[in-house]
Amino acid sequence: xxxxxxxxxxxxxxxxxxxxxxxxxxxxxxxxxxxxxxxxxxxxxxxxxxxxxxxxxxxxxxxxxxxxxxxxxxxxxxxxxxxxxxxxxxxxxxxxxxxxxxxxxxxxxxxxxxxxxxxxxxx
Amino acid sequence: xxxxxxxxxxxxxxxxxxxxxxxxxxxxxxxxxxxxxxxxxxxxxxxxxxxxxxxxxxxxxxxxxxxxxxxxxxxxxxxxxxxxxxxxxxxxxxxxxxxxxxxxxxxxxx
Numbered sequence: 001x002x003x004x005x006x007x008x009x010x011x012x013x014x015x016x017x018x019x020x021x022x023x024x025x026x027x028x029x030x031x032x033x034x035x036x037x038x039x040x041x042x043x044x045x046x047x048x049x050x051x052x053x054x055x056x057x058x059x060x061x062x063x064x065x066x067x068x069x070x071x072x073x074x075x076x077x078x079x080x081x082x083x084x085x086x087x088x089x090x091x092x093x094x095x096x097x098x099x100x101x102x103x104x105x106x107x108x109x110x111x112x113x114x115x116x117x118x119x120x121x122x123x
Numbered sequence: 124x125x126x127x128x129x130x131x132x133x134x135x136x137x138x139x140x141x142x143x144x145x146x147x148x149x150x151x152x153x154x155x156x157x158x159x160x161x162x163x164x165x166x167x168x169x170x171x172x173x174x175x176x177x178x179x180x181x182x183x184x185x186x187x188x189x190x191x192x193x194x195x196x197x198x199x200x201x202x203x204x205x206x207x208x209x210x211x212x213x214x215x216x217x218x219x220x221x222x223x224x225x226x227x228x229x230x231x232x233x
Contacts, residue, residue, distance in 0.1 A: 035222070037168075044125060044209075044211065044224060044225070044226045044227040045160070045162070045168065045211050045213075045224045045227065046224065047221055047222045047223065047224060049221075050221065050222075059220045059221045060221070061219075061221060062219065095167060095168070097168075100170070100173055100179075106155070106215050107155075107156070107215055107222070108155070108156075108158050108213040108214050108215050108222035108223070108224075109156070109158045109170060109173040109174070109213075110158075110160075110168075110170060111170045111173075111179060113167035113168055113169075114167060115166070115167055116167060
């Protein structure tokens with residue numbers, strides 16, 4: 001079955017960097033666009049970034065202003081999120097999510113999610 | 124402030140039918156498919172409805188979705204205690220080049 005497992009979260013000081021990983025299994029990873037979505041404490045769900053199935057297209061939420069970089073390694077079935085210049089407002093649970101349909105970039109239908117990894121930005 | 128607008132809360136008694144609204148614009152709901160998620164604290168969100176009104180396998184037919192213009196609705200009939208959760212609508216936004224979510228609706232089963 002489809003499985004997504006995030007890792008790399010933790011406590012980090014403001015201004016520092018962190019890289020999250022999402023290990024995928026149970027499906028043809030290279031055929032699916034992947035997303036990062038986050039939820040800050042007490043807040044709603046917020047989209048962060050997406051990368052197309054072949055890695056050629058990347059889109060980001062405007063609020064991130066170039067601080068985050070999404071990437072993938074299809075040979076390792078792994079999705080990444082490099083987060084730089086972290087701020088307190090980046091504190092959240094970060095989820096990786098798979099779109100519902102293979103070989104499609106546009107859409108907001110995520111049929112599989114990881115359990116999330118908590119990132120806490122604090123001095 | 125979320126791009127899609129949902130009521131912050133909703134409630135109903137067991138067996139009742141409740142609806143949750145989601146309001147957007149021509150760049151998101153008006154031109155792209157609407158999806159709904161159920162989110163229980165401490166768990167991953169679950170896709171409940173996709174493409175306005177389609178249910179993934181395993182989702183009970185008590186859950187239904189609809190879209191009209193730039194608004195959408197999620198209906199839950201035969202409300203059960205296990206339906207108590209947060210519900211989010213989502214759609215692709217052509218102007219922002221990415222998905223947008225509603226602020227979430229906390230459903231309470233009285």
